[in-house]
Amino acid sequence: MTDLAVLEVGTQSCLPNMSFGPSVRDMYILHYIHSGYGTYSTGGRTETLSPGELFLVMPDTVHSYHADPDEPWHYSWFGFVGTLAPRLVELAGFSVLSPVRTADSLLSIESLFGNLMSLRKESAKELLLTALLYQIFGTLAIPDDAPPLRADVGHHVRNAVSFMNTRYADRITLNEIADYVGLDTKYLCRLFQQRLSMSPYRYLTDVRMRKACRLLRRQLLGIAEIAQSVGYQDPLMFSRMFKRTIGLSPTAYREKAKLESGNTSYETS
Numbered sequence: 001m002t003d004l005a006v007l008e009v010g011t012q013s014c015l016p017n018m019s020f021g022p023s024v025r026d027m028y029i030l031h032y033i034h035s036g037y038g039t040y041s042t043g044g045r046t047e048t049l050s051p052g053e054l055f056l057v058m059p060d061t062v063h064s065y066h067a068d069p070d071e072p073w074h075y076s077w078f079g080f081v082g083t084l085a086p087r088l089v090e091l092a093g094f095s096v097l098s099p100v101r102t103a104d105s106l107l108s109i110e111s112l113f114g115n116l117m118s119l120r121k122e123s124a125k126e127l128l129l130t131a132l133l134y135q136i137f138g139t140l141a142i143p144d145d146a147p148p149l150r151a152d153v154g155h156h157v158r159n160a161v162s163f164m165n166t167r168y169a170d171r172i173t174l175n176e177i178a179d180y181v182g183l184d185t186k187y188l189c190r191l192f193q194q195r196l197s198m199s200p201y202r203y204l205t206d207v208r209m210r211k212a213c214r215l216l217r218r219q220l221l222g223i224a225e226i227a228q229s230v231g232y233q234d235p236l237m238f239s240r241m242f243k244r245t246i247g248l249s250p251t252a253y254r255e256k257a258k259l260e261s262g263n264t265s266y267e268t269s
Contacts, residue, residue, distance in 0.1 A: 004082035006129040009116055011076040014038070014067035021064030028089060029057035029079045030136070032113040036073030037218070040065045042099055049073070050214050053102050054109070054140075056094045076113045078133050090158070092140035098162040101140075102210065112136050156181050157195045160188060161203065168207045169231050174200055209245045212238070216250055217257045223250050 042063040178185040208230040227238035
């Protein structure tokens, strides 16, 4: 087997309620959502995904995905295999427990996936598509503002980030995060400051607030239900934290999103 081989690529504007699976594939499939919404289910978890997010299908895992009935998604994908594939996937922040992530370099990722279909027409498309996939993984692996770190340090931070992105809806503590990655809490906080210029608590809060924003835009749940969905048992505490982080109350943010929804559009490839 080669280091990395692209087996298939594509882009699709889905019909309302269009679904795929449950199914099992024998390759990795990396999707990028250009516009619209849908759900991705794997490992007993289902996530609602938005524009600018990526989700990864792992080989030999049961998965399914379903387009939104009102705003179905438009996405592009790479199907690939290779001896380096598991390592590239890990470096990009994906795992079996954390198959979804938001691009740090959103404009770069959008542009890179925008090149996907044009390269299919080139005579050396296999080489060009493989090079593009390497570039995408490189962009995902290095956040825009991240200083360089030793590989072992980056591994601890990535594991902690993966844990928080998976368990954000639970009442997890700093001690639980540190125990998961096998580090002292003070040392873990120091690594986060070096890598991400923030504490683990701030990162977890940001994850929860991003998820809350997505749920508020979807207009499907009440404020109390959204609070519980992102790890807050007390809706008032959630509302205070949301306003402190986002600058608007959850209700004001929802109303603003509702007003803007008719004027927002996303470019597709």
